[in-house]
Structures are given as C-alpha cells and as structure tokens.
Amino acid sequence: MSKTITLEVFRYQPDQSDEPRFQSYTVPYREDWVVLDALNYIKDQLDGTLSYRWSCRMGVCGSCGMMVNGTPKLTCAAFLKDYYPKPVKVEPLTNFPVLRDLVVNIDDFMHKMKEVKTWLIPKKELPMAGSGEYLQKPEELAQYKQFSMCINCMLCYAACPVYGMEPEFIGPAAIALAQRYNLDSRDGAKDERAEVIFSGEGIWECTFVGECSVVCPKKVDPAGAIQQAKVQATKEWWLGWIMPKAK
Amino acid sequence: MTPEPKTKQLIRPMSPTWWLEKPAYTNFMIRDFTSVFIAAYCIFLMVVLCKAMHSDAASFQAFYASWGSGFSKTLHLIALIFAAYHSITFFNLTPRVIVVFKGEEKVPESTIALAHYGLWAVVSLVIIVIGLWV
Amino acid sequence: MARSNEPLWWGPFSAGMMVGALCVPALILLTGFLLPSLKPGADQANRVQALIQSPLTRIFIVAVISLSLFHFAHRFRYVLFDLGVKGGKSLVAFLCYGSAIVGTALSIAIAMRWI
Ligand code: SF4
Ligand code: FES
Numbered sequence: 001m002s003k004t005i006t007l008e009v010f011r012y013q014p015d016q017s018d019e020p021r022f023q024s025y026t027v028p029y030r031e032d033w034v035v036l037d038a039l040n041y042i043k044d045q046l047d048g049t050l051s052y053r054w055s056c057r058m059g060v061c062g063s064c065g066m067m068v069n070g071t072p073k074l075t076c077a078a079f080l081k082d083y084y085p086k087p088v089k090v091e092p093l094t095n096f097p098v099l100r101d102l103v104v105n106i107d108d109f110m111h112k113m114k115e116v117k118t119w120l121i122p123k124k125e126l127p128m129a130g131s132g133e134y135l136q137k138p139e140e141l142a143q144y145k146q147f148s149m150c151i152n153c154m155l156c157y158a159a160c161p162v163y164g165m166e167p168e169f170i171g172p173a174a175i176a177l178a179q180r181y182n183l184d185s186r187d188g189a190k191d192e193r194a195e196v197i198f199s200g201e202g203i204w205e206c207t208f209v210g211e212c213s214v215v216c217p218k219k220v221d222p223a224g225a226i227q228q229a230k231v232q233a234t235k236e237w238w239l240g241w242i243m244p245k246a247k
Numbered sequence: 248m249t250p251e252p253k254t255k256q257l258i259r260p261m262s263p264t265w266w267l268e269k270p271a272y273t274n275f276m277i278r279d280f281t282s283v284f285i286a287a288y289c290i291f292l293m294v295v296l297c298k299a300m301h302s303d304a305a306s307f308q309a310f311y312a313s314w315g316s317g318f319s320k321t322l323h324l325i326a327l328i329f330a331a332y333h334s335i336t337f338f339n340l341t342p343r344v345i346v347v348f349k350g351e352e353k354v355p356e357s358t359i360a361l362a363h364y365g366l367w368a369v370v371s372l373v374i375i376v377i378g379l380w381v
Numbered sequence: 382m383a384r385s386n387e388p389l390w391w392g393p394f395s396a397g398m399m400v401g402a403l404c405v406p407a408l409i410l411l412t413g414f415l416l417p418s419l420k421p422g423a424d425q426a427n428r429v430q431a432l433i434q435s436p437l438t439r440i441f442i443v444a445v446i447s448l449s450l451f452h453f454a455h456r457f458r459y460v461l462f463d464l465g466v467k468g469g470k471s472l473v474a475f476l477c478y479g480s481a482i483v484g485t486a487l488s489i490a491i492a493m494r495w496i
Contacts, residue, residue: 014255070269097256105256142351161272161463164261199382204391207459208340209275224343230391231344237388263465279460285401286453288409289446293484295412296442297491299433304426311426315417323413330409334402371407378411379420381432 003029005080006087007038009050012098020098022089023047029084035075036064039090039102052102059217062153066102067091072155072215093158095167109154112170116196118177123188140185147180147225149218156212156222162205169205170197172212172222179225198233206230278336284329291322338363390455390478397452404445439492446488450481 004026012020025046027038036054043050054064057076064075069089080088096104122134156172157163163171178197182190197203206226213223266272298310313319341363342356416429432438454477461473490496 012257014257018255018257020257094259095261097258099254099256139348139351142348142353161261161265164265165463165465194384196382198384200385200387201382202385204385204387207275207279207456207463209272209463210340211269211271211275213343214271221343224346227340227344228346231395233384234388234391234395237384237386238392261465266463276460276463279456279463282401282449282453282456285405285449288405289449289484291412292408292442292446293488293491296433296439296446296488299430300491300494302430304423304430307430308423308426311416311429312421314412315421320413320417323409327406327409327413330401330405333398334406337398337402367403370403371410374404374407375411375415378408378429378432379415 003084005029005038005084007035007042008087008089009039009042009102010089010091010098011050011101012092013049013100024087029080031081033080035066035068035073035078035080035088035090038080038088039075050102051100060151062151065093065153065155065158067094067158072158074153074155074217077217093154095158095160095164096154106154108167109152109157109171109174112174113152113177116170116174116178116193117189118174118181120181120184120187121189121192122186134186136185143185144180144183147176147183147220150177150180150220150222151218153217155215155217156220159211159215161209161211162207166201166205168201170202172206172226173220175203175206175229176220176222176225179229194233194236197229203229203233274336277332281329281333281336284326285333288326288330334367338367390451393448393451393481394455397448397450397455400445400448401452405449408445443485443488443492447481447485450484451478454478454481 005028007025007027008022009025010020011023025038025042027041027046030037036057039050039052039054043052052064052066052075054076055061056063059074059077062074065072066075067073067090068075068078069083070091072093075090090102092098092102092104096106096108099105150173152173154173160169160172163169175197178193181187182193203226206223208223208227210223213221216222262268266276298307302310338360342359345359347354347359416425420429433442458473458477462470466473487496
C-alpha cells in the first residue's frame with residue numbers, strides 16, 4: 001500500500017454558510033511533494049470546489065502564502081516530508097479577511113503599497129527627453145538590494161501581531177519596500193514617503209516582535225528595516241530641533 | 248483607511264492571548280517585561296542615592312549591611328536574570344539596526360554583535376572595579 | 382498623514398535600552414552580591430557612601446535611573462497596546478511618560494540635595 005498523508009483544510013464558503021469549518025482530505029504522500037502539490041491533487045482529484053491562489057510554483061510570485069500548521073509559509077516551498085506522518089493543517093493567512101477557503105482579501109496591502117509609493121520617483125528627469133540611463137554604482141545598489149528581494153507574499157503581515165491588533169499599521173513589507181526606494185541613489189521621494197512611514201501608523205507602531213523577518217522567505221528582514229527607519233527618523237527629528245536649517 | 252470590501256468576508260479576530268500561542272511571541276513578551284524589572288531596580292538605586300546623600304555614617308552602615316540579607320539577594324537575583332535577558336536579547340538585535348557597509352559588502356552581523364558584547368564586558372568590568380576598589 | 386513626534390520619546394527610550402543593557406547587570410551584581418560578600422563592614426560602607434556622593438557617580442546614577450525609566454515607560458505603553466488595551470491611549474501614554482518624568486525630577490532633586 002502506498003503512503004498517504006492527511007490535510008486538514010480550512011473551508012469558508014460564504015454562499016453556503018457564514019461559519020468556517022475544517023475538511024480532511026487524504027492524499028498520496030510523495031517525498032518531493034510540497035503542500036501546494038497536495039492542494040492541487042485535492043482540487044484535481046478529490047474536490048474541485050476548493051479555492052486557493054498560486055501561480056509560479058517556485059517561490060517567485062508570492063501568491064501561495066498560507067498558514068501551514070499555524071506558521072505562515074509559501075505552500076510551494078513547504079515540503080510534506082517535513083510534516084509527515086502527522087496531518088498538515090492548512091489555513092488562510094492570519095490577520096487578513098477571508099474571501100473564500102484559502103483566499104484572503106489583499107486590498108489592504110495593495111492600498112498600503114500605494115500609500116508609501118513603492119516605486120522609483122527619480123531625483124531628476126532623464127537627460128535628452130526621457131532617453132538615457134540612470135547610473136548606479138555597485139555599492140549604491142548594495143544599500144537597498146536586500147529590501148528589493150520582497151515578493152509581496154504577505155507572510156510577514158500574517159506573522160505580525162501588531163498588524164493583527166491594529167490593522168491601520170502600515171506593516172512590515174510596505175515599510176521595507178519604502179526603504180528599498182528611500183535607499184536608492186536614483187530616488188528623490190524620501191521626504192514624501194517619510195510623511196507616511198514616519199507617521200503614527202508607520203514605524204512607531206512596531207514593537208520589534210521580529211517574527212516578520214523569521215517567516216520571510218526572501219530574507220528581506222522587514223523588522224530590521226523598520227528599526228533602521230526609526231533610528232533615521234529620530235536622528236532627523238532631534239537634529240531638526242538642534243539645527244532647524246539642517247533639513 | 249482600508250478600502251471597503253465589496254463582498255462578504257470572514258474576519259478572524261486575534262485572541263487576546265496571542266502571545267501565549269507561539270514560543271517566539273512569549274519570548275517577545277518576556278523581553279519587553281524585562282524593562283519592568285530594570286525599572287524596579289532603579290527605584291532601589293534611587294533609595295541608595297537618597298540614603299547616601301542624606302544619611303549619617305551610622306545609618307548608611309546599617310542600610311549597607313542590609314544588602315547582604317537573603318531577602319535583598321533574592322530580589323537582586325530576580326532583577327539580575329531579567330536584566331541579563333534584556334542585555335543578551337538587545338545585543339543580539341543590534342546588527343539588525345546598525346548596518347555598516349564596507350563598499351559593496353555588509354559588515355557581518357556577528358562582528359557587530361560581538362563588538363557590542365565586547366563593549367558590555369568592558370563597561371561591566373569598569374563598573375565593578377570602581378565599585379569594589381575606588 | 383504627517384510625521385509623528387514619537388522621536389521625542391524614542392530617543393530616550395533607545396538610549397535607555399542601551400544604557401540598561403550595558404550597565405544594569407553589573408550594577409545589580411555589585412549591590413546584590415559582590416559588595417555584600419566581598420566588602421562587608423562599616424569601613425566599606427563609608428567608602429561606598431563617599432563614592433556615591435562624588436559628583437561623577439551621582440551623574441551616572443541619575444542618568445541610569447532616568448533613561449531606564451524612559452525605557453520602561455515606552456515599552457510598557459506599547460506592551461499594553463499589544464495586549465489589546467485599546468481605550469485610553471493618551472491616558473496610558475500620559476501615565477507612562479509622566480512616571481518617567483517624575484522619577485527623573487525626583488532623582489535629580491535627591492542627587493542635588495534639594496530634598
Ligand atoms: S518582506 Fe518577506 S515576508 Fe514580507 S511580503 Fe516581502 S517577501 Fe513576503
Ligand atoms: S506559487 Fe508562486 S510563490 Fe508559491
């Protein structure tokens with residue numbers, strides 16, 4: 001008899017019931033399968049009504065984040081062999097509203113990225129009417145490279161109790177991404193972003209629980225980014241009092 | 248200003264005991280509560296300062312002798328455990344906050360943490376030497 | 382949204398975190414264990430009293446007390462939020478930072494023999 005493993009999957013079908021429930025599925029166990037493979041097996045072979053998000057299957061797109069046994073994980077990178085033979089519990093990312101089964105509402109995160117302007121706002125217009133290049137030295141790239149690895153998977157938000165308590169908190173990835181552009185030598189919008197990330201709903205809400213950085217699949221270290229921003233904001237604030245013209 | 252949802256959705260509120268649900272969260276709570284014990288010790292320091300400034304030699308001698316009591320030692324031990332926990336967790340986190348670049352390379356996290364541990368050792372030694380022999 | 386004035390508190394908070402981490406364990410060791418065991422007696426008591434009365438020690442002790450209290454105030458304020466205390470945010474802040482300010486004033490007054 002071939003080996004099997006049990007998945008306890010969170011179900012929420014608002015067209016049928018307001019109450020969520022768990023449903024058990026038994027799927028074949030394979031050494032090289034990840035949780036996402038097991039979900040795909042369920043969807044294809046056992047129960048076509050199960051809803052979840054995924055795309056790349058290789059830790060790039062950031063869409064397959066779920067709670068696996070209570071920890072936020074990319075399901076395409078969570079191997080069944082790390083849980084076998086115990087059952088695996090799969091739930092939608094915590095701290096986000098659930099739309100259906102394992103699909104969460106990500107509007108809030110999208111909105112926050114927009115608020116902190118997670119795109120390059122050049123310091124100066126390109127020479128020659130929009131053509132040409134912005135040059136950057138390797139050591140300038142190194143300043144922000146780590147923060148640019150973020151794939152917007154939102155695992156960090158699911159790990160953040162402060163976001164859970166205070167949904168207004170701008171949160172780990174959006175602040176790390178703001179820093180990604182703030183530290184970019186080509187960018188000139190640091191002050192615009194500071195209005196948002198140095199506000200009461202930005203970095204100051206964070207108490208450095210640090211779990212965001214632990215669960216991040218790309219080693220972005222959003223918690224570090226936030227503390228670095230606190231130091232920077234504090235320096236600027238006190239300097240602003242001591243020498244008001246310095247800014 | 249979270250956008251209004253267009254469809255029905257399920258909100259799962261956080262349990263008030265979230266910090267008991269994962270060891271990492273519990274450790275965070277302990278780390279943050281160390282500040283209470285450090286503050287309590289500072290109240291003791293205030294008393295020490297007050298006695299040293301205001302008492303005559305005889306009553307300060309009596310107060311000084313009371314530091315050796317079992318009661319005092321127990322309280323000191325509790326404070327020491329939490330203070331040391333604060334120091335260790337704090338120094339371990341310093342490399343995440345203080346980032347130094349040497350050209351393209353980041354100075355390794357361990358170097359920055361070790362530098363802080365070194366500083367800790369030096370400062371502690373100075374305080375102890377002065378306290379015992381000056 | 383606008384930049385917050387939080388750095389007013391975060392400055393002393395982080396300084397307190399650093400000073401507490403560097404100095405407090407050694408101070409506890411000293412007053413709790415090393416002095417009573419290695420240096421008991423009346424002569425030693427007189428020496429320690431004189432040491433504390435010297436201006437530099439007084440500045441040091443007041444700095445440790447004050448910064449540690451700000452460290453406590455800030456952390457405690459946020460711990461209460463993390464524990465889900467939703468109401469009375471400004472009251473919590475007032476009480477926390479207020480206690481640090483009073484503690485600082487008190488220790489300065491003691492050190493200066495104003496009281
Ligand atoms: S910071 Fe890490 S955990 Fe957060 S969204 Fe980006 S990649 Fe995901
Ligand atoms: S499916 Fe793209 S990151 Fe997992």
